[in-house]
Amino acid sequence: MAVPESSSSSSFSYGFTYDVFLSFRGLDTRYGFTGNLYKALLDQGIHTFIDDEELQRGHEITPSLLEAIEESRIAIIVLSKNYASSSFCLQELVKILDCIKGKGRLVCPIFYDVDPSDVRKQTGSYGEALAMHAERFIDILPKWKIALRQVANLSGWHFKIGDGYEYEFIGKIVEHVSKKINRMALPVADYPVGLEPRMLEINSLLDAGSDDEVKMIGIHGIGGIGKTTLSIAVYNLIADQFEALCFLENVRENSNKHGLQHLQKILLSETLGEKKIKLSSVKQGISIIKHRLQQKKVLLILDDVDKIEQLEALVGGSDWLGSGSRVIITSRDKHLFESHGVNRTYELNVLDEKEALQLLTWKAFKAEKFHPSYLDVMKRVVAYASGLPLALTVMGSNLFGKNIQEWESALHRYEIIPNKEIQNILKVSFDALEEDEQSVFLDIACFYTGTKHTLTSVERMLHVHYDACMKYHIGVLVEKSLIKINWFGGFSVHDLIEDMAKEIVRLESPDDPGKRSRLWFHEDIIQVLEDNTGTSAIKTIYLMCENEVELDESAFKKMKNLKTLIIEGSHFSKGPKYLPNSLRVVEWEGYPSEYLPYDFHPKKLAIFNLQKSCITSLKLTDSLKKFLNVKILNFDEANCLTEIPDASSLLNLEEFSFENCENLISIHDSVGLLDKLKVLSARGCSKLRRFPPIKLMSLERLDLSFCMNLKSFPEILGKMENITDLVLEKTPIIELPCSFQNLTHLQTLEVRCCGIFKLPSCILTMPKLVKISAWVLEGWQFPLDKVTSTVSSNVECISLAFCELSNDFFPACLTWFVNVKELDLSRNNFTILPECIKECHLLKKLYLDYCQFLQEVRGVPPNLEIFSALWCKSWTSTDMLLHQDLEFQIGSSTVVAEGQFLFGFVTSFLL
Secondary structure, eight states: OOOOGGGGSTTTSOOOSEEEEEEOOHHHHTTTHHHHHHHHHHHTTOOEEOOTTGGGOOSSOOHHHHHHHHTEEEEEEEEOTTGGGOHHHHHHHHHHHHHTGGGTOEEEEEEESSOHHHHHHTOHHHHHHHHHHTTTTTTTHHHHHHHHHHHHTSOOEEEOTTSSOHHHHHHHHHHHHHHHHHSOOOOOOSSOTTHHHHHHHHHHHHTTTOOSSOEEEEEEOOTTSSHHHHHHHHHHHHGGGOSEEEEEOOHHHHHHHHOHHHHHHHHHHHHHOOSOOOOSOHHHHHHHHHHHHTTSOEEEEEOSOOOHHHHHHHOOSGGGSOTTOEEEEEESOHHHHHHTTOOOEEEOOOOOHHHHHHHHHHHHHSSSOOOGGGHHHHHHHHHHHTTOHHHHHHHHHHTTTOOHHHHHHHHHHHHHSOOHHHHHHHHHHHHTSOHHHHHHHHHIIIIITTSSOOHHHHHHHHHHHHOSOHHHHHHHHHHTTSSEEOTTSOEEOOHHHHHHHHHHHHTTSTTOGGGSSEEOOHHHHHHHHHHTOOOTTOOEEEEEOOOEEOOOTTTTTTOTTOOEEEEESOEESSOOSOOOTTOSEEEETTOOSSSOOTTOOOTTOOEEEOTTOOOOHHHHHHHHTTOTTOOEEEOTTOTTOOEEOOOTTOTTOOEEEOTTOTTOOEEOGGGGGOTTOOEEEOTTOTTOOOOOOBOOTTOOEEEOTTOTTOOSOOOBOSOOOSOOEEEOTTOOOOBOOGGGGGOTTOOEEEOTTOSSOBOOGGGGGOTTOOEEEOOSOTTOBOOGGGOOTTOOOOOOEEEOTTSOOOTTHHHHHGGGOTTOOEEEOOSOOOSEEOGGGGGOTTOOEEEOTTOTTOOEEOOOOTTOOEEEOBTOTTOOOOHHHHTTTOOOOOBSSOEEOSTTOEESOOOTTTO
């Protein structure tokens, strides 16, 4: 049977070809000290490599010698007086440190009748030898010097002729080596696929070969991902470099069963070699550990830690252990490392698809390859396991010797009811959570993974569900490796952890879904809604499918504790006759009725989303009066709405959206007076002719885009200091009113595709306005008549693409935008970029793409960093740019210039 490549590596087992590799200067010690040491090692059965071809060798390390170095567990370097005079010895020393020490092997120097300081400082005979090499080996000499300093800093032996019997000195070396090679490696995985690169990353973090301060590293990840296996592999790799060793396995389980004193006794016994250690208390154990181990170089592994008390009792601080000690801690809870001051951490990730398939192959077939007919089902098993080594190991072992049909059957069973062995390992993290954290985790894993919901929206929904701080609870779940947050704010849950969560809920009532706390499987939900088998146990329903549902009108009546109801895509024959008053979140896409149940009085309802609903304005009027605590209200694409009725009762409303309501004609004036409203959107209401006056003191964003019949902007009745974003894309609004100046903190103004448009003069003095985006404005009008020489704007970004700007634009406008840093004038009609552009001293980005009539550039801003002029067909003269020492092209190619400038920079993201 073939053996996987990684399993044959000496990184994982001590199947070395040699126990010891001897490096020495033959003329000095071959027939004396080194010859005697070699014989003594052999006499003790220690397999030792000695180079017998020294006299015939050249200056280069031969492949066979390099192989011997790599396949040796320990390297002993005899540093005699003339060792450094041999260029070959120095080459060999560099290779030893690269090939052995770099991979965690043991390197032992012997300073034979040489002062270690001469080697370290390169004085005496070593200084003379290096000076001799200086001219011939000038390029490699620095490496030799570094290697000599490194080896001189390692723990070793020092023998001075005349200070004792050489045979006794040799005996001590042989005894030490014998102890090292007698220590057997701890068993790692049978098939350590993907382990070696991860192990080397950990070793790099540990910097195990350096005898400096004590270093701790924390390895974290979900259960079954291989933290213990990885720590064992690292332990085997570097153990020979330490005086004392201890691998404390299953700290969580053993501390629960036997107590912390029991673990302290094991730690002391293994590191001190004393069998009968008695402790009367944990505090006494702490004192003894600190006292007895402070002078020892210790390698300590604390596996599967789950409480800070365990760390405090076993390795409370770096001052407990001797210099050069290393501590590796594995845990599912990253927060433990932060609490204990472990600032070097390593997150262990799942296997990639190739590694997963390789591990499954070895476990299921005990061979390197499998019959191609299994490929499809194996890929499905790999996808199900999602790179988790535990799952691949368990499933591969269970499927060993099975035919394809049995594989298919087993996989189907796993998908319905997860494997108990895998579940029990994963569930440990869940059991360690507080009750609220368990509930939050079950909600996230059962409902929100793989959906359209962002982490922010999930936090918001769960907050109203539990009235608690979701950021804290989600932070705990991240620390315990149950969920992951990616760099752009999204989140994910490992597939098998998701399965574990759903299995926990299923087991609440295996045969009756109506008695479970959470329902997500569409067949279960449809059964409950059509058969009216729901109970008060149900807290959340999330139905997402395209099925037709014959709803029992009273289906929700028994669900007295239902808090969240989300329905997406399903088609209901009729609406509900009852809805529970316990509801806090309702998102029902395509709500099938014109009205809400008459006795629906949801005092705690906070999020109400009826996108694409059939509800009418007439029926909505009375319903709104019941929504006293609603914060988010959404009627997007509700085409039965012709008006937004009186909303004055919505005292706590923060977000109100009725986008793309094609038949909406009017909005009640009360909408413009909601004190707590932050976001208001009427985007796409194509029949809306009037928007009520607004005095929305909390408003942050207003969107009136694509309101094709809205010809006037609403009056602003007072200062609105919180609004930052205003979007008016493709509306027929001709100009903004004078009251626009009440938007004192506006930061972004988007007025794209709005026809003839005139900005008010106050636009130049709005203190917070930093971005104007005004594409495709026919007859763009700037308030020139109101501008004085003292007026300046804070606008930093202006986009005026497609605005038919002519040459008159520049002298009239640019000089007033003194703070502009980014200017997009693409697809306009001017023929000259005038010299006055130089006055824009802060301008860093200028885009003139597709300005087909541009013929001449007369000036370049002094601090410009990006200049893009793609497809400017009429521009042929580049004299001005040549004076700037620029390299450029005109046309479709991207051109890189010297210095600060970039020509032809691709700007498709702006166009």
